[in-house]
Amino acid sequence: MEEILALKDLLRSGDIQGSLALVELLEEMSKQDIIDTIRSYAIVLLLHLIKQQAEQRTTRSWDVSIRNSLREIQRKNKRRKSGGYYLTREELWETLEDAFLNAIDEASLEVAEGLYEPEELEKRVRRSQILHHALDLILPPETLDSPTSPETR
Numbered sequence: 001m002e003e004i005l006a007l008k009d010l011l012r013s014g015d016i017q018g019s020l021a022l023v024e025l026l027e028e029m030s031k032q033d034i035i036d037t038i039r040s041y042a043i044v045l046l047l048h049l050i051k052q053q054a055e056q057r058t059t060r061s062w063d064v065s066i067r068n069s070l071r072e073i074q075r076k077n078k079r080r081k082s083g084g085y086y087l088t089r090e091e092l093w094e095t096l097e098d099a100f101l102n103a104i105d106e107a108s109l110e111v112a113e114g115l116y117e118p119e120e121l122e123k124r125v126r127r128s129q130i131l132h133h134a135l136d137l138i139l140p141p142e143t144l145d146s147p148t149s150p151e152t153r
Contacts, residue, residue, distance in 0.1 A: 003022060003025065003026055003029075004026075006022060007019055007022045007023065007026070010022060031086060034076055034077070034086050034087070035087065035091070035095055037072075037076050038073050038076055038077060038087065038092070038095055039095050039098060039099050041069045041072045041073045041076070042069070042073065042095055042096050042099040042103075042134070043099045043102045043103045043106065044065055044068075044069045044103075045065075045066055045069035045070065045073070045103075045134055045137070045138075046096065046099055046100055046103035046107075046130060046131075046134055047065075047103045047106045047107050047110075048062040048063075048065050048066045048069075049066065049130045049133060049134055050103055050104060050107040050111070050121070050125055050130060051107055051110060051111055053125050053126065053129070053130060054107065054111045054112070054121060054124055054125050055111060055112070066137070070137055070138060073138050074138065074140070077092070077138075089135070089139065092135060092138060092139070093131070093135055096131050096134050096135060097131060100127060100130075100131065101118075104118045104121055104122050104125075105118045107121060108120075108121045
């Protein structure tokens with residue numbers, strides 16, 4: 001809120017450069033908030049994808065958590081009025097990579113009833129495969145690099 005009041009003062013005083021700098025700061029803060037929220041949901045998504053891979057099974061509960069996490073990530077990333085998305089494919093990938101270690105930590109408490117330390121569990125799963133699968137699930141079909149979309153099949 002302080003930033004908005006400062007912007008108002010800068011605009012009233014005619015300080016366009018200062019106003020633009022503050023708008024850029026506000027934009028950056030807003031995007032960081034979106035990234036932080038997406039990262040939180042990505043941890044939950046990755047946690048369940050790790051468990052699925054490590055245990056070679058799934059449960060309805062895991063499937064529901066995956067779907068809910070995907071919906072929230074997609075909802076948070078979608079620009080409402082202007083269309084498009086806040087985070088690019090590359091930024092989503094970076095966010096997933098950043099969330100992976102937290103997901104491994106949490107998964108280590110649940111996989112095989114907590115038998116593995118995080119480092120051991122990380123060696124037992126295919127990180128790259130899990131991250132790619134998560135990104136494919138998150139991205140809307142029209143952004144995937146496939147030559148045919150579901151609508152043209």
